[in-house]
Amino acid sequence: MRIGFFAAAAVALLVASCGEAGLPQIGAQAVELKADDMVHGKSDAPVTIIEYASMTCPHCAAFAKDVVPQLTKDYIDTGKVKYVFREFPLDGAARMASAVARCFSGDQYFSFIDLLFANQMNWIKDFDGNGMITREDIEEGLSQMARQAGMPRERAVACANDEKNLAAVDANWQEGQTRYNVGSTPTFIINGTPHIGEISFDALKQVIDPLAGG
Numbered sequence: 001m002r003i004g005f006f007a008a009a010a011v012a013l014l015v016a017s018c019g020e021a022g023l024p025q026i027g028a029q030a031v032e033l034k035a036d037d038m039v040h041g042k043s044d045a046p047v048t049i050i051e052y053a054s055m056t057c058p059h060c061a062a063f064a065k066d067v068v069p070q071l072t073k074d075y076i077d078t079g080k081v082k083y084v085f086r087e088f089p090l091d092g093a094a095r096m097a098s099a100v101a102r103c104f105s106g107d108q109y110f111s112f113i114d115l116l117f118a119n120q121m122n123w124i125k126d127f128d129g130n131g132m133i134t135r136e137d138i139e140e141g142l143s144q145m146a147r148q149a150g151m152p153r154e155r156a157v158a159c160a161n162d163e164k165n166l167a168a169v170d171a172n173w174q175e176g177q178t179r180y181n182v183g184s185t186p187t188f189i190i191n192g193t194p195h196i197g198e199i200s201f202d203a204l205k206q207v208i209d210p211l212a213g214g
Contacts, residue, residue, distance in 0.1 A: 018057035018090065018185050031192050033084065036168050038109050040072070041082030047211045049081055050189040052088040052176045055097035056124060057185045059198040061117040067201045068114070074205075080212040085113060086172040088185050093124055093138045099165035100142050100156055104149065112149050119145060 031048045033039065049071075053060040068083075075081035089095040097116055104112045116123065123141030126133050139157050146156035159165060176182035180194050188195045191211050 018054060018059050031189070038085045039082055040085075040107075040110050041076040042079045043082065045076075045079055045082040046213065047075070047081045047191055047208055048084065048189075049208075050084040050086055052086050052172070052180070052182045052185060052187045052189075054088055054090040054185045055094040055101075055113075055116050056089075056091055056120065057094070058120065060186045061120045063186055063198055064114055064117040067199070067204065070201050071204065075208060075212070081208060085110070086176065087169045088173050088176050088182055088187070089169060090185060092135075093133070095166065095169055096135075096138055096160040097123070097142055098169040099162055100146060100151075100159045102165040102168060103151065103155070103159035103162070108149065112145070115145055115149060 031050070033048075051060075051063075053063075071081065071083065076083055087094075087098040089098055101109055101112050101116070123138070123145050124133070125137065125141060127137045127140050128134065139160055142160055143153040143156040146159075147153065151159075176187070180187065180189055182194075184196065186198060188199065190207055195207070
């Protein structure tokens with residue numbers, strides 16, 4: 001089945017909506033975690049970082065590769081930060097990938113997210129060589145990634161199309177837009193204040209330290 005979300009137009013959407021660093025938006029809001037939030041870190045950490053990200057966003061992948069390991073070592077593992085990952089899919093492929101990820105939990109969830117980001121161009125590809133990425137191509141790519149995480153192909157395909165998982169992903173997308181005015185990825189909500197675009201570890205450290213008492 002060919003689906004328009006995976007056509008060339010979607011690439012243009014990713015370029016426009018997956019952006020580099022920008023200025024913080026004005027206006028902090030209270031941070032409220034939800035029962036189905038994916039959280040890494042201690043519940044009483046003084047700093048909460050919520051990332052709205054799309055699994056097909058290259059800037060989100062760069063943050064996962066270049067910043068998250070040091071953030072984890074210096075702030076999450078030390079109890080200063082809890083990191084919340086919320087899906088903000090920019091296309092159908094990202095939506096399906098997020099649904100598969102939600103079949104994992106705890107550390108396995110975050111490990112699978114890291115795997116998808118690290119291999120972004122491997123699972124988003126035209127397996128049939130027909131010049132247009134199809135739903136079946138995305139299912140195959142996600143199945144290959146899931147097998148590396150110990151999930152059988154049939155389970156991965158079922159998760160990619162699971163209505164409950166997709167509803168949770170869609171709810172995060174909707175809330176990101178309506179509550180925090182998210183329009184691009186990555187967007188970070190740090191103790192209630194939005195910061196738009198990719199951010200380096202050094203820049204993130206400057207934001208975190210005063211909030212963490214460091």
